[in-house]
Amino acid sequence: MISRALKLYLSTDSVSCNNEDEVQNYPFEFISSPTPSVRDIVMLLRNLSISQGVCNRTRMKVQILHENCVEASLVTGSNRGRIVLISRIKLSPSDANIPFTLNRLQFPL
Numbered sequence: 001m002i003s004r005a006l007k008l009y010l011s012t013d014s015v016s017c018n019n020e021d022e023v024q025n026y027p028f029e030f031i032s033s034p035t036p037s038v039r040d041i042v043m044l045l046r047n048l049s050i051s052q053g054v055c056n057r058t059r060m061k062v063q064i065l066h067e068n069c070v071e072a073s074l075v076t077g078s079n080r081g082r083i084v085l086i087s088r089i090k091l092s093p094s095d096a097n098i099p100f101t102l103n104r105l106q107f108p109l
Helices: none
Strands: 012-016 041-043 059-065 069-074 083-087 089-091 101-106
Touching: 059 083
Parallel strands: none
Antiparallel strands: 012 101, 041 059, 059 069, 069 083, 089 101
16 A cells, blocks of 8 residues: 555634624534645635636646645646646635624635
């Protein structure tokens, strides 16, 4: 079995709401922390550069795990083989059923 470099990337979470007491009714659990390995195939979850083929659902192969970015090569589309750097971005999923907004800074993988 070949050993591969594995890196745990932690996210930063914050909450925006009008009523701070309401947030306490929704305990935060461990949601998801990406743990990519070198040579893993990952999928992009956000459009970063449509013109360069770095868009939602693009498949990439992890090349190098840096501290603040993931270096990967595109494995699909006309830009196949192109090396891209993916950094953390702010993600704010919207759910009308929750009275607050969860803001998360993480890699869009």
